[in-house]
Amino acid sequence: MESHMSFEGQRILVMGGSSGIGAATARRFAHRHATVTVTGRDPERLHAIESSTGARAVAVDATDKAALAGFFGEDTTYDHLVLALSEAAGAGPISTMDLDEIAAGFAGKFWPQLRTLQAALPRLAASGSVTFITAVSARIAMPGTAGLAAINGALESMIPPLAAELAPLRINAVSPGVIDTPWWSSMPEDARAEMFQRYGRALPAGRVGTADEVAQAVEFLAGNGYMTGSVIECAGGAQLASL
Template identity: 65%
Template sequence: MTDLRQFQGQRALVMGGSSGIGEATAARFAALGAAVTITGRRETALKEAADRIQAATGTAVDAVRLDAAETAALAAFFAPETGYDHLVLALSGSNGAGPIATLDLDDLAAGFEGKFWPHLRTLQAALPRLNPGASVTFISAVSARAAMPGTAGLAAVNGAIEAMVAPLAAELAPIRVNAVSPGVVDTPWWSGVPEAQRKALFDQYASVLPVGRVGNPAEVGEAVAFLAGNGYTTGTVLEVAGGAQLAKG
């Protein structure tokens, strides 16, 4: 049984915590007793997320506006000698999707600029502030391994993140490094798709997924908390994808 105050006395930093998976992860840490800081690029969205987390958990979280694509801003954020026990990199990007024959390579480059490089820059900047035995958890995506047409570009971005997990776990030990690889999850990431089209897409995915539905952010947040709290797990990519990665005969 999970200790309801598992992270009491520990500090968790969720980069990209203003909505969706990042927000759900921050809420999970807060519910389990951690002192939580969330960051994001949109100040209003951050405040709203912090208010929702406090309403749901009874615990206040710190919200700091920060663009992880800005090296100077990252350096300034990590300048104070604040130690963190858990770092979650939930910096999402949406560029790079489409059939390979017509894929805009500049858009794919923007996909790396929006997700891969901010993950790496943030980790480098955060390293001096990670406590001994801290955990780092990347949020990738199952597109890195699931053979879904039209996702080769997304697979490249997320696959690059996942490829770093094992060597980083070996290099940075005793800091533990893992990743959670979500499948189709109902988050604001899909907000650019019209509602009727989004519902049709979710229904289509639900019809082929072994679990019969798309995921929700809280399920991914629970997986992140598991990896952060399990001191004997490192170098692991945990799939939370409803079976999207499974081969089917």
């Protein structure tokens, strides 16, 4: 049964919160009466999430160190930080892919998440939490995902030592599987639908996931004061399947 914990009076920051998992996370926290701030780079998406949730939406390019410093220069303390920053890059067969695609994946996900954490530390409540959004590609042997495994595996390997180093601040990650979000929007609609059906047939859950299901896992980690140094899979059993 889904919990209905309240985050009333708490400040939540969702970096990369204008679409997909980040936007779903912002909505869940807003529904739990939190004061929510979301960041992103697309003004139209930011306006949409602001209008639909009442969250404060701020345009921040998390790949820009100066932009991060400016944003966190504001005198605001956050109870929970969610790092949903990502870039749809790094997938493909290693024999033929341009390895610059993997570099682009690191530049669009690994480095922005890590730089944001570092910049945010002075603004995070010691009793709060940080939740990274990684991906189950870090731990499954799925052809064509070696680059994604490198990017997400690098993030996930840092969770336990960061939790030890930054205690009592809690550090966790949610590791999604195949989730129906705009991350896949570069694919033609028919091809995307066929891929989702194929994955759904292979997964024990019988379908691909939704952004809100991942957001529910994020909410759990933020609300559970005894969870730290953990990576929670929200992947429909992808680690059990042959994808």
